[in-house]
Amino acid sequence: MALRVYNTFTGEKEIFVPLQPGKAGMYVCGVTVYDYCHIGHARANIVFDVIFRYLKYAGYDVTYVRNYTDIDDKIINRANQEGVDFRTIADRYIQAFDEDMDRLGLEKPTVEPKATDHIAGIIAIIETLVAKGHAYESEGDVYYAVETFPEYLKLSGRNLEEMLAGARVEIGEKKRNPMDFALWKGSKPGEPFWESPWGQGRPGWHIECSAMSMEFLGKTFDFHGGGKDLVFPHHENEIAQSEAANGCRFVRYWLHNGFVNINSEKMSKSLGNFFTIRTVLEKYDPETLRFFILSAHYRSPIDFSDQNLDDALSGLERIYSCLAALDEVLHANPASGDLPALETLPEAGLELHEKLLQAVPRFVEAMDDDFNTALALGVLFETVRATNRFLAETKEFGPVVIALLAHARHLFTETGTVLGLFGNNPAEWLEGIKAAKAVQVDISAEEIERLIVERAEARKAKDFKRGDEIRDLLLEKGIQLLDSAQGTTWNVK
């Protein structure tokens, strides 16, 4: 079945029909660069990274635009606090954002425009809006007159009269209607500015997205995404600006991701209950964070907690352990050929064979259904179990068996490309997790190794009492021993 996406605009899942066959245009609101990103930003960006990857996987030629808002009141405030230029602040946090996204395994969007590089385009749209009577100049500011756009609030399903009746809307003297919003703000002394037909000033918050999306994707394009909190006013205002200026439909499918919660409450700057990405990554592996985020549907709220991250890590370890086992076998036995015919498989391989045949179609079906990554991961876990079972029961690794295992391995490589997961060398990744855990343990690796040797000697001498003593001692310190034919390894519990 074809790709279906939930469109905020209609409130329904719709079959995706691209504007131009074989192509997809996507604009996602980026960050305002005045501080480090928190995990809410991580979620939004990871979610749209996966959507970008999946659209490409599905065969579309995708143009993905994600902007940096590098001029804004908050940036100016921050610059004033530090006594530096706004550019210094913006550049610092653009770099920080790039580092964070890179660590989280995000692909680079096709274009990452900055608002300040598009002032001319912004001014051009505002001029058009003024000329068409949708905007007016007022003491150096330019405002959008919401009453001139009958479809205003159609995205968020609100009612202008009722919103006006709400006491929380502050009436600015410069505005004709309290709901009008700024397209251009005249600059105060000492503030950064650009020359414009209305004097020196800077763009309002929403207009940059109208300008940049039009520049790179055209007047009408396929997807526009962002966090749920952007529906109003940001996206609503973008629609008003773009559609009034261009006289045509702005966005065809609106996608909005759910929040990251802390104790079931929205994480936000104002509540002060946020964690920055870098803080979280001091404690957790970036792929674990990514895996955690993808373990829920992108529109659902997701609760961030140590417990949930630990569970995610356990799940990811299960997958990587399976991949490490596969790689070990495949490394020792060169793979070749296609998926073997059923009748040539040993009994234990039938289930795996069947799972592998279904895996990609099921994965695709899950992703086609509004990017259901949680379901998709479920499919992969089923394959892990089938693989483990087969591995546990297989003694001889003939060409047929190897071909089957190679296909299992390939499944994870292929789906991992879409999800941005499993890209690490499994053995190395597991080793890294182990090392990270080992740091928190009150015993050195050398000491552990020494005790393992001592235990081996004791066991060789059939001194199981001493051997068990050592094992229990280590277990007490959180070290779990794993005996195998090749010797003893250890893990941090």
Add this chain to the structure above:
RNA sequence: GGCGGCGUAGCCAAGUGGUAAGGCAGAGGUCUGCAAAACCUCUAUUCAGCGGUUCAAAUCCGCUCGCCGCCUCCA
């Protein structure tokens, strides 16, 4: 107050009309000198509650309870 969402096992989480995926945790078993890992089996007669529609409801409708979001900068 207006608009919207959610409530599925101890925890996380899919499933939106056809008889409850998956993960974590837990219990028993196989393996093991004993363990661990892995594997096998088990763990929701039931989807917040109460009514209704239907041959059939976690899924649709109504009401109730609880939680959350947007309405102000916010991913």
